[in-house]
Amino acid sequence: xxxxxxxxxxxxxxxxxxxxxxxxxxxxxxxxxxxxxxxxxxxxxxxxxxxxxxxxxxxxxxxxxxxxxxxxxxxxxxxxxxxxxxxxxxxxxxxxxxxxxxxxxxxxxxxxxxxxxxxxxxxxxxxxxxxxxxxxxxxxxxxxxxxxxxxxxxxxxxxxxxxxxxxxxxxxxxxxxxxxxxxxxxxxxxxxxxxxxxxxxxxxxxxxxxxxxxxxxxxxxxxxxxxxxxxxxxxxxxxxxxxxxxxxxxxxxxxxxxxxxxxxxxxxxxxxxxxxxxxxxxxxxxxxxxxxxxxxxxxxxxxxxxxxxxxxxxxxxxxxxxxxxxxxxxxxxxxxxxxxxxxxxxxxxxxxxxxxxxxxxxxxxxxxxxxxxxxxxxxxxxxxxxxxxxxxxxxxxxxxxxxxxxxxxxxxxxxxxxxxxxxxxxxxxxxxxxxxxxxxxxxxxxxxx
Amino acid sequence: xxxxxxxxxxxxxxxxxxxxxxxxxxxxxxxxxxxxxxxxxxxxxxxxxxxxxxxxxxxxxxxxxxxxxxxxxxxxxxxxxxxxxxxxxxxxxxxxxxxxxxxxxxxxxxxxxxxxxxxxxxxxxxxxxxxxxxxxxxxxxxxxxxxxxxxxxxxxxxxxxxxxxxxxxxxxxxxxxxxxxxxxxxxxxxxxxxxxxxxxxxxxxxxxxxxxxxxxxxxxxxxxxxxxxxxxxxxxxxxxxxxxxxxxxxxxxxxxxxxxxxxxxxxxxxxxxxxxxxxxxxxxxxxxxxxxxxxxxxxxxxxxxxxxxxxxxxxxxxxxxxxxxxxxxxxxxxxxxxxxxxxxxxxxxxxxxxxxxxxxxxxxxxxxxxxxxxxxxxxxxxxxxxxxxxxxxxxxxxxxxxxxxxxxxxxxxxxxxxxxxxxxxxxxxxxxxxxxxxxxxxxxxxxxx
Numbered sequence: 001x002x003x004x005x006x007x008x009x010x011x012x013x014x015x016x017x018x019x020x021x022x023x024x025x026x027x028x029x030x031x032x033x034x035x036x037x038x039x040x041x042x043x044x045x046x047x048x049x050x051x052x053x054x055x056x057x058x059x060x061x062x063x064x065x066x067x068x069x070x071x072x073x074x075x076x077x078x079x080x081x082x083x084x085x086x087x088x089x090x091x092x093x094x095x096x097x098x099x100x101x102x103x104x105x106x107x108x109x110x111x112x113x114x115x116x117x118x119x120x121x122x123x124x125x126x127x128x129x130x131x132x133x134x135x136x137x138x139x140x141x142x143x144x145x146x147x148x149x150x151x152x153x154x155x156x157x158x159x160x161x162x163x164x165x166x167x168x169x170x171x172x173x174x175x176x177x178x179x180x181x182x183x184x185x186x187x188x189x190x191x192x193x194x195x196x197x198x199x200x201x202x203x204x205x206x207x208x209x210x211x212x213x214x215x216x217x218x219x220x221x222x223x224x225x226x227x228x229x230x231x232x233x234x235x236x237x238x239x240x241x242x243x244x245x246x247x248x249x250x251x252x253x254x255x256x257x258x259x260x261x262x263x264x265x266x267x268x269x270x271x272x273x274x275x276x277x278x279x280x281x282x283x284x285x286x287x288x289x290x291x292x293x294x295x296x297x298x299x300x301x302x303x304x305x306x307x308x309x310x311x312x313x314x315x316x317x318x319x320x321x322x323x324x325x326x327x328x329x330x331x332x333x334x335x336x337x338x339x340x341x342x343x344x345x346x347x348x349x350x351x352x353x354x355x356x357x358x359x360x361x362x363x364x365x366x367x368x369x370x371x372x373x374x375x376x377x378x379x380x381x382x383x384x385x386x387x388x389x390x391x392x393x394x395x396x397x398x399x400x401x402x403x404x405x406x407x408x409x410x411x412x413x414x415x416x417x418x419x420x421x422x423x424x425x426x427x428x429x430x431x432x433x434x435x436x437x438x439x440x441x442x443x444x445x446x447x448x449x
Numbered sequence: 450x451x452x453x454x455x456x457x458x459x460x461x462x463x464x465x466x467x468x469x470x471x472x473x474x475x476x477x478x479x480x481x482x483x484x485x486x487x488x489x490x491x492x493x494x495x496x497x498x499x500x501x502x503x504x505x506x507x508x509x510x511x512x513x514x515x516x517x518x519x520x521x522x523x524x525x526x527x528x529x530x531x532x533x534x535x536x537x538x539x540x541x542x543x544x545x546x547x548x549x550x551x552x553x554x555x556x557x558x559x560x561x562x563x564x565x566x567x568x569x570x571x572x573x574x575x576x577x578x579x580x581x582x583x584x585x586x587x588x589x590x591x592x593x594x595x596x597x598x599x600x601x602x603x604x605x606x607x608x609x610x611x612x613x614x615x616x617x618x619x620x621x622x623x624x625x626x627x628x629x630x631x632x633x634x635x636x637x638x639x640x641x642x643x644x645x646x647x648x649x650x651x652x653x654x655x656x657x658x659x660x661x662x663x664x665x666x667x668x669x670x671x672x673x674x675x676x677x678x679x680x681x682x683x684x685x686x687x688x689x690x691x692x693x694x695x696x697x698x699x700x701x702x703x704x705x706x707x708x709x710x711x712x713x714x715x716x717x718x719x720x721x722x723x724x725x726x727x728x729x730x731x732x733x734x735x736x737x738x739x740x741x742x743x744x745x746x747x748x749x750x751x752x753x754x755x756x757x758x759x760x761x762x763x764x765x766x767x768x769x770x771x772x773x774x775x776x777x778x779x780x781x782x783x784x785x786x787x788x789x790x791x792x793x794x795x796x797x798x799x800x801x802x803x804x805x806x807x808x809x810x811x812x813x814x815x816x817x818x819x820x821x822x823x824x825x826x827x828x829x830x831x832x833x834x835x836x837x838x839x840x841x842x843x844x845x846x847x848x849x850x851x852x853x854x855x856x857x858x859x860x861x862x863x864x865x866x867x868x869x870x871x872x873x874x875x876x877x878x879x880x881x882x883x884x885x886x887x888x889x890x891x892x893x894x895x896x897x898x
Contacts (some may be wrong), residue, residue, distance in 0.1 A: 181651065183652075185652075187644065187646070188641075190643065191663075191716060191718050192637075192663040192664055192665055192716070193663075193664040193691045193692045193695075194639065194643050194656070194661050194662070194663060194664070195636065195661065195662055195663075195664045195692070195694070195707070196660060196661055196662075197636070197660075197662060197707050198704070201706065201707050202630070202704040202705060202706055202707060203632075203634075203694050203695075203698055203704055203705040203707060204704075205695075205698075206664065206692045206694065206695040207643070207656075207661075209691050210689070211645060211646075212643050212644065212645055212656075213643070213644055213645075213646060214640075214641040214642075214643060214644075215641055215642040215643070215644045215655065216641055240659075242642045242658050243642045243644070243655040245644070245652050245655065246642075246652075246654075246655040249652055249654075249655075255647070255651040255652055255653075256651060256652040257650065257651055258644070258646050258650050258651060258652060263719045263721070266719075266721070267640060267641070269640050270712045270715075272712070272715070272722075272725035272726075272728070272729060273721075273725065275724065275725045275728035275729065276721035276722065276724045276725040276728075277721075278728075279721070279724035279725075279727075279728065280721060280724065381832065382832065382835070382836055382839075383830065383831065383832015383833055383835055383836055384832055386831070386832055386835050387831055387832055390831075390897070393897075429890050430890060430891070430894075432890060433888050433890025433891055436888075436890075437886050437888055439882050439885075439886055441878050441879060441881060441882025441885075442879070442882055442891075442896070445879075445894075445896050445897065446897070447891070447894050448839070448842075448894065448895070
């Protein structure tokens with residue numbers, strides 16, 4: 001495929017497309033893989049192609065067995081499609097993301113974009129089939145409308161709304177390969193043997209698993225290639241086809257490069273996939289926690305002990321000190337343990353909550369905050385301490401509105417060092433449980449270790 | 450395939466195997482589908498074939514990305530394979546279950562059988578490939594060893610250790626179809642398009658999704674058919690083959706009947722599948738709860754109110770009264786709410802725990818028990834009540850050893866009816882959360898509504 005082909009009215013920066021330049025381009029792009037240079041390259045790099053993405057999201061989700069189309073099913077109260085948009089958005093060199101949704105879901109989709117502050121998104125109306133939805137997305141990119149902010153890209157990524165775990169590296173691989181080959185797509189080994197039935201419902205033959213692959217997403221194409229393929233393809237293709245790579249092959253004679261993808265690329269298809277997605281997301285946002293404490297000398301000992309215990313007990317979790325809260329928030333830590341050694345009030349916890357509130361951190365994920373207090377039996381009796389701390393229920397109800405899940409933890413603080421260690425270990429287990437489960441049914445509870 | 454074929458030394462009850470009898474047999478078996486007659490038929494029915502199952506479980510689970518082979522990965526602390534054995538065991542007409550495990554896992558497997566009280570299981574040594582493991586299982590069924598309790602079945606089911614959600618109806622369908630056709634297997638629609646790569650890693654062609662299916666498990670065979678196929682097949686087949694149906698076709702010219710299976714048949718392959726399996730199991734055992742309370746008049750009002758609230762708030766959950774505990778346990782209810790209106794002790798809860806302990810209910814799944822108490826502020830102040838109830842920590846630690854997860858719930862009991870309803874609603878939410886999460890990190894906690 002060369003520039004100037006019929007159907008290609010010329011992207012703003014056509015750039016070199018010949019196979020001979022592929023190696024140089026690949027090298028330039030490979031440096032992006034390091035991640036650190038991504039931004040500079042995307043903003044200033046002259047040889048990076050203009051890339052857009054099309055996301056068909058018009059499906060009805062009938063396989064899920066639930067009335068809501070699967071791309072709108074909530075995970076931690078946020079629709080699945082928002083996670084996929086987030087995954088594409090954070091790749092800065094994707095300039096535009098065109099989402100095709102049905103007319104009936106258009107307003108809901110606008111609400112999602114606004115609520116979760118998605119950027120660079122344009123909406124088009126979905127067609128009755130996946131191929132027609134993709135075609136509508138491509139048309140929006142091809143034809144410069146008077147009021148459209150879209151421009152014709154050199155390379156277009158096609159992805160699914162229901163594959164939320166796509167990583168930058170595979171996107172980069174398919175884009176780079178598409179630039180060289182005209183088309184590229186992610187593949188995976190087959191999990192089951194594929195068979196061909198005869199007309200009477202019996203086995204005709206089975207396929208050699210080593211010679212076949214599952215075609216997954218993302219895929220990428222030179223825009224002119226895939227747009228021409230869609231313009232030329234038959235109504236039968238648009239109605240019953242399932243494979244964009246096949247269209248590029250059939251109508252533009254472009255043999256797509258196949259790129260081995262990771263297991264993360266799987267498609268949320270059944271209800272069990274929603275369960276899996278929720279567990280994966282919960283696990284990802286539970287990988288680090290921040291311990292906030294004062295540096296007063298009398299408080300520091302037990303606070304440090306708890307921090308050490310958390311590091312020992314949760315050795316898969318990165319435990320950070322909250323000295324520089326802004327930095328912690330920038331690192332997208334969604335779990336906070338606020339240590340109050342001497343007090344039964346929530347002054348310090350309230351300060352933390354205020355900082356979190358200003359940061360907008362909880363827009364995308366529920367943030368867990370655990371207000372830790374200690375009971376040494378010397379100053380205040382247990383019952384009294386409990387009564388003081390029960391104010392947490394009101395506070396928790398208030399911050400829940402902002403997607404912050406607040407719990408209290410009262411740790412018994414005996415003089416005996418060994419018993420203290422045991423209390424702290426129990427406390428660490430409870431903290432780990434609250435962070436892992438992230439269930440709003442337990443907000444405002446005062447747990448006891 | 451007729452009886453008396455080479456390799457068939459004749460099952461105990463050969464029974465009619467000719468195609469012409471298939472319809473009558475199918476009708477007889479179809480009646481089993483109703484479920485109620487299954488037991489009578491299996492015990493007394495003369496036309497039901499002798500059925501055994503072979504479960505290859507020698508895999509290394511490399512795709513899972515964890516060191517433990519996937520069939521031994523724990524779900525709610527119980528190995529995955531135990532769930533699959535449980536699914537096969539409860540089908541009473543499966544007489545023997547032969548499991549092929551590697552020598553290194555033999556002792557672990559014996560431990561699993563003993564701990565979870567599995568019945569009708571025989572162990573054989575796995576081969577280095579799946580086909581060799583299955584062959585070893587078939588050999589054990591074919592050759593009557595002096596000390597073996599196994600006998601040659603008429604029909605053999607082949608299933609996977611990592612497909613724990615297989616239901617009786619699909620097992621019955623494949624067995625019935627195997628009896629008629631010689632071989633049968635469950636299939637599912639393809640989730641992804643299947644493609645064939647060329648040698649340079651590019652797309653050669655894509656397959657029409659409507660003309661292909663994924664071959665899943667269970668499969669079933671006339672024993673003589675599949676045993677002969679394995680005896681005749683090449684070393685190449687045994688090393689690299691993946692499809693038993695293909696062996697029956699290639700070596701015995703038996704065209705397997707394909708049976709549409711449910712999505713539940715999916716294979717636990719990746720880590721995300723373990724997450725999905727855990728969520729499905731948790732959901733299944735959270736579908737009913739039992740409320741245990743005294744019938745004394747002064748206690749009954751608030752107890753009934755809570756029961757009603759649970760029914761309203763958790764309308765997907767069956768809420769039963771615990772008048773006849775033995776019956777409730779027989780119905781495999783794994784969630785108990787013990788209502789103590791006037792007392793701050795655990796006498797009644799302890800009685801319930803004793804009954805559960807004697808029932809062995811918690812061998813297979815962790816049982817959740819929530820001891821509910823009320824605070825009316827008239828009799829005992831909050832702090833004092835709390836102190837009394839904190840004994841629950843010791844009790845919870847004790848019963849955890851028997852896989853019972855005990856928590857306390859203190860519900861505020863105001864005079865105002867509207868406020869009481871609000872307290873009870875909060876209590877119902879907390880109960881639902883504890884049952885849903887089933888996390889041992891919260892045992893012994895006293896939650897407050």
